[in-house]
Amino acid sequence: MSKVTISEVAKAAGVSTMTVSRVVNQKGATGQQTEEKVLKAIASLGYRPSKIARSLTTNKTNTIGLVIPDINNPFFPEIVAGAEEAAWKAGYSLVLYNSNENQERELEAVELLEDMRVDGIILACSRLPDNELLEKIESHSAVVLINRFLTAPKVATVSVDYTYGAMLAVNHLLTSGHEHIGFVGGTEESHSTQAHRTGFITALETRNLDADPRYMVYSQPNESAIQEAVMRLLERQPEITALTCYNDMAAIGALQAALELGRRVPEDLAIIGNDNIRMASLINPSLTTIGISKHDIGSNALELLLASMSGELTDKHLLFKPKLIVRQSAP
Amino acid sequence: MSKVTISEVAKAAGVSTMTVSRVVNQKGATGQQTEEKVLKAIASLGYRPSKIARSLTTNKTNTIGLVIPDINNPFFPEIVAGAEEAAWKAGYSLVLYNSNENQERELEAVELLEDMRVDGIILACSRLPDNELLEKIESHSAVVLINRFLTAPKVATVSVDYTYGAMLAVNHLLTSGHEHIGFVGGTEESHSTQAHRTGFITALETRNLDADPRYMVYSQPNESAIQEAVMRLLERQPEITALTCYNDMAAIGALQAALELGRRVPEDLAIIGNDNIRMASLINPSLTTIGISKHDIGSNALELLLASMSGELTDKHLLFKPKLIVRQSAP
């Protein structure tokens, strides 16, 4: 345990603590030989300034909170990596909470981050209702939401244009000649599901086709639930020849459902995913999907947060345009 | 920004700050009606005690540092999840660094964690040489290493018995009748590679077979490098009919190499991975692999750390026994 304090260094160097502080922070003028004395004392004692103590006076922790719903969902590690990378470059540390898709835990995490006096927080895919979210957020000076739109002062957002992505997917399928296209979503409240569905409907309506509610299915975001939901959908509406899924894990669940029902992919059933997680190119058949740069989302979120912290902007909303990646599952 | 301090609460409740502190921490006796007054004041002001200030006096941050080499490597998110879960339950927060397999960055991360006065650190798969690692570690009061053995006071470790796992793999292949088995490792310095190779060699020698160095190949831990290394290996030693890989990503690289060379898996080439990442069961052919419970590694590491912090043990070494999971790639 490092126990060397600034006053010990000051004593060893024969100067005041302020002088040591000035040398450490390279702030305020410092004389040549004094500086050397101090640096020598620091080195010989192995002094490392306490960020805790510093934070108390400066009212700044150089720390950022990141709350994600499920780190095991391959969508998120890349976002975390992007954010961590940007944070590192800017001299910030990341405090990570994995809410496990649990609202209460998400709330508590945001509160804890407040207790820790983090300089800002990034909330990914919050499942909290608007009012609760707003209430918890207002005690923070800088907030960035990922994939969740919210108009509020101090709140910036970084989102993927899922609506646009879904339209790309549906148009691709329509162009390939599919006439009965199903939609596989997550929970109905989830914003990405809603955005995706909007694109699904819009793309169909643009071509004067009806989006039949019976062709849409929702599910809890885990593979077996998805697989089951898709199986029910396909048994109920066997005329479906193509599926757009709100993310790649759902698409993989759909693949398994197709396998289970003896439907060949893509011959009998075309499947398009969303997110282009690494797995998408490695499974068989490889997954046609909508690609988004998750790393960029993370790094942009963090940079937006830094800007927001420094008061350069109060709110700003980034929207990433995804693009279609054609592979085997929907050629 | 929460700015309510304890003295404001004290003023509002008409008591001293110590009384407020006692109510907040439920420590020391407190009178009924005073407690109510204080709680009311806390609620109405929205007071949240500063962990920063508290940490300064108590010399405890309720914070744990976690350094991992690559969060995009699917081996790690589960470990992080396990550690985060256990930390959450114990009331600790996690500070995460992603070193990107970079030694310098890893060093810096450990130093920063010291500056933050975290209560303990978990270092996953450190690539630092022993002496540097020891030097940096000694300023921390509690350390747990994952997949890295090191005998030192205050240092506990949680490791997977890769050697045993590799033996399982080789024995499975030998039992299936393979006579020329190749080994695919990561960088030669990596401990998991070394442990894996030891198992590979031991399993062969147990059956009085020689482990031919020409059958072993090493590579940087990224898919394309692995793929290329495997292709060179297979072209050089075409008699090889089976490969054991030091992890699943390497096995997937090997699969791609086989595809590239027109070798069918498992008919022409059997492949066994290691780690049982989620992808392993989803790719085609599904991957025979060595299964380890990564979530448990993370949670055990954290619990060990907590025990170490509370002085219950100074060093302890956990070794997880993996087990063979037979799938299509090596039936």
Add this chain to the structure above:
DNA sequence: AACACAATTGTTATCGGTAACAAATTTGCA
């Protein structure tokens, strides 16, 4: 009612730094 003792509350110093101002030293120039 008086006293001893327990329960509750308050005071002061401190954790390890930095802000803000004051003091001391150096420098430049008439």
Add this chain to the structure above:
DNA sequence: TGCAAATTTGTTACCGATAACAATTGTGTT
């Protein structure tokens, strides 16, 4: 050489909480 201005250093107070001890209030007993 002297003196104002610039540079370097030191002092004091404070950030927001808690530890340790002191003071007060309440309780039961005879």
